[in-house]
Amino acid sequence: MSKKIIADKVTKIFPTPRGPITAVKDFSLEIEDGEFVCIVGPSGCGKSTFLRIVAGLIPATSGDFRIVVDPDSAEGKPLNNIVFQEYAIFPWKTVKDNVAFGLEMRNIPKEERYEISLDWIRRVGLTGFEDCYPHELSGGMKQRVSIARAFANDPEVLLMDEPLAALDAQTRAVMQEELVRIWESDQKTVLYITHSIEESLLLGDRIVLMTARPGRKKDSFQVPFDRPRDLSLTSTPEFAKLSFNIWESLQVEVQQTLLVGAESTDECE
Amino acid sequence: MNGTERKEAGRKILTLFAVVLLLDIVLAAAGLWDRFWLYAILINLISIGVISQWGTAFIAGGNLHRYERFLSIGFPLVMLFAWEMLVRVGILNPMWFPPPTEVMKALWELSTEYDKFNETSLLGRPWLIPEMYREFGWEGIKILVGESHLIATLTRIFLGFVFGSIPGLIIGVAMGMSRTIRAMLDPVISAMYVVPKITILPLMMLIFSPFGETYKIVTVAISVFFVVLINSMVGVREVEPILIEAGRNYGAKGVQLFKHVIVPGAMPVIFGGLRLALGTALIVIVAIEFVRAKSGVGYITWYYWEILKPPKMYAGLIVIMILGIILTYGLQWTEKLVIPWRKRRDEAKEQRMKTRTVKP
Numbered sequence: 271m272s273k274k275i276i277a278d279k280v281t282k283i284f285p286t287p288r289g290p291i292t293a294v295k296d297f298s299l300e301i302e303d304g305e306f307v308c309i310v311g312p313s314g315c316g317k318s319t320f321l322r323i324v325a326g327l328i329p330a331t332s333g334d335f336r337i338v339v340d341p342d343s344a345e346g347k348p349l350n351n352i353v354f355q356e357y358a359i360f361p362w363k364t365v366k367d368n369v370a371f372g373l374e375m376r377n378i379p380k381e382e383r384y385e386i387s388l389d390w391i392r393r394v395g396l397t398g399f400e401d402c403y404p405h406e407l408s409g410g411m412k413q414r415v416s417i418a419r420a421f422a423n424d425p426e427v428l429l430m431d432e433p434l435a436a437l438d439a440q441t442r443a444v445m446q447e448e449l450v451r452i453w454e455s456d457q458k459t460v461l462y463i464t465h466s467i468e469e470s471l472l473l474g475d476r477i478v479l480m481t482a483r484p485g486r487k488k489d490s491f492q493v494p495f496d497r498p499r500d501l502s503l504t505s506t507p508e509f510a511k512l513s514f515n516i517w518e519s520l521q522v523e524v525q526q527t528l529l530v531g532a533e534s535t536d537e538c539e
Numbered sequence: 540m541n542g543t544e545r546k547e548a549g550r551k552i553l554t555l556f557a558v559v560l561l562l563d564i565v566l567a568a569a570g571l572w573d574r575f576w577l578y579a580i581l582i583n584l585i586s587i588g589v590i591s592q593w594g595t596a597f598i599a600g601g602n603l604h605r606y607e608r609f610l611s612i613g614f615p616l617v618m619l620f621a622w623e624m625l626v627r628v629g630i631l632n633p634m635w636f637p638p639p640t641e642v643m644k645a646l647w648e649l650s651t652e653y654d655k656f657n658e659t660s661l662l663g664r665p666w667l668i669p670e671m672y673r674e675f676g677w678e679g680i681k682i683l684v685g686e687s688h689l690i691a692t693l694t695r696i697f698l699g700f701v702f703g704s705i706p707g708l709i710i711g712v713a714m715g716m717s718r719t720i721r722a723m724l725d726p727v728i729s730a731m732y733v734v735p736k737i738t739i740l741p742l743m744m745l746i747f748s749p750f751g752e753t754y755k756i757v758t759v760a761i762s763v764f765f766v767v768l769i770n771s772m773v774g775v776r777e778v779e780p781i782l783i784e785a786g787r788n789y790g791a792k793g794v795q796l797f798k799h800v801i802v803p804g805a806m807p808v809i810f811g812g813l814r815l816a817l818g819t820a821l822i823v824i825v826a827i828e829f830v831r832a833k834s835g836v837g838y839i840t841w842y843y844w845e846i847l848k849p850p851k852m853y854a855g856l857i858v859i860m861i862l863g864i865i866l867t868y869g870l871q872w873t874e875k876l877v878i879p880w881r882k883r884r885d886e887a888k889e890q891r892m893k894t895r896t897v898k899p
Contacts, residue, residue: 403880
């Protein structure tokens with residue numbers, strides 16, 4: 271397998287009126303093609319900042335990163351697409367047009383992009399809602415639209431920024447299982463940000479722990495569970511044991527965040 | 540709502556009704572209505588409000604919508620009736636407060652009779668249309684339309700609105716998009732925005748000619764311009780950053796980002812601005828017509844005040860009111876066409892209203 275994302279000593283420093291804040295420090299990460307990697311860390315640790323750097327939305331202060339493009343990729347294939355925590359789907363577009371948005375921006379003819387769009391709407395289970403506007407949908411449905419939009423655009427890598435964090439616990443459980451199913455049917459390279467250990471164990475191939483700010487690489491765990499996975503996995507003793515191991519490693523960092531105080535947690539997220 | 544609660548509500552309603560009725564009768568018997576009519580009317584109207592509120596106890600959930608509509612039509616009628624009665628029994632002076640029936644009659648006269656003295660005709664003598672057409676063709680109809688005060692005002696509002704809102708929209712959006720343009724124009728615009736727009740009327744008469752229509756339309760246009768500009772700028776700046784980020788992440792840039800993300804995102808605020816601007820345009824044009832015009836709805840209202848014919852003055856006010864309502868509804872209708880994703884929200888709300896039920 272070849273490398274898909276290569277990040278080498280990425281550092282991000284935000285200038286603020288109270289002096290510079292280092293959000294991410296010397297963070298290195300290599301992701302294989304078709305690998306599902308979860309970054310887990312306490313809130314405010316800079317994991318979202320790292321994702322935004324990979325997405326090209328903000329520049330890194332120093333360090334090197336790149337997304338490796340497949341030599342036989344179709345022309346115009348986007349490098350990355352994000353599934354945002356706040357869904358970030360367009361209220362003025364119908365479900366169908368939201369899912370087709372990336373394709374429309376690439377000037378793919380209407381018929382073709384609707385065909386892809388409708389296929390993905392079906393795969394995320396939104397058939398019958400093609401012509402609805404987002405405000406008519408529940409939170410879970412909006413996030414399905416956002417996920418479908420990302421998959422439909424078929425990027426080199428998918429970036430997910432705590433996509434399920436805004437949902438209630440029950441919807442989240444359903445969506446986790448669906449996300450597993452969707453990903454297993456279309457194995458893209460995924461960088462997944464979360465602060466839920468269970469979620470990362472259920473979804474990911476590998477879990478990277480980040481320290482409290484400034485965010486550095488703390489630890490890395492290979493997830494040994496076979497695919498296809500579903501929610502029943504979470505009730506196995508192996509799952510619980512691994513989950514606790516990760517928690518032990520993470521706990522120190524969370525406590526550190528709490529000690530540093532809440533005053534400045536929002537700047538880097 | 541169960542039986543005991545309903546009984547309770549019924550008792551309260553009857554008691555209040557009896558008390559207020561008794562009060563009215565006592566006042567009438569003692570001949571005190573003349574002195575205390577304002578307080579008496581207030582007590583009566585407030586009691587009607589309270590009784591209507593208690594009355595919801597008797598309305599089944601499905602009928603609540605209809606009950607509300609009944610109240611929203613019925614209560615204004617009650618107030619008009621009170622006005623009418625106060626004049627009829629001689630408490631209010633009919634010279635200054637002509638009763639509603641009188642005003643309606645004046646409105647009818649205003650629209651159907653031609654006042655030769657000041658060439659006033661609200662609608663432009665529509666009954667002459669066949670005759671004038673036979674004699675002068677389309678020119679004849681143009682003459683008739685030209686003398687209509689309603690059309691005169693509408694034309695000024697329309698032209699002023701178009702010439703003001705289009706540049707306002709363009710410059711406002713540009714200011715919203717570009718920090719540089721904002722830095723250059725913001726102080727000037729902010730300073731001029733707070734000036735009451737009617738005060739530039741003399742200036743406009745100086746720049747253009749103090750005769751004809753140009754200075755009137757330009758004054759309206761400038762009033763509209765600032766309101767639309769400020770709202771367009773705010774609308775563009777308040778498009779959610781996360782949506783712009785998403786737009787960029789999915790490959791939109793330049794014109795595409797503008798067309799698919801920024802314009803639709805700013806649209807609700809821009810339409811809010813257009814609505815405000817329409818209200819401003821109406822205020823400004825009526826003020827101009829008060830002081831400087833020989834035609835228009837504002838002019839006839841002022842004219843009938845000057846020759847002391849209050850019923851027709853009131854009729855003019857009613858026409859202005861109707862004009863305001865029609866313009867607002869027209870804009871709302873356009874808004875529904877342009878912002879369909881909001882239309883559905885309203886409909887969904889209406890649907891909820893209809894299915895709203897009171898728990899048994």
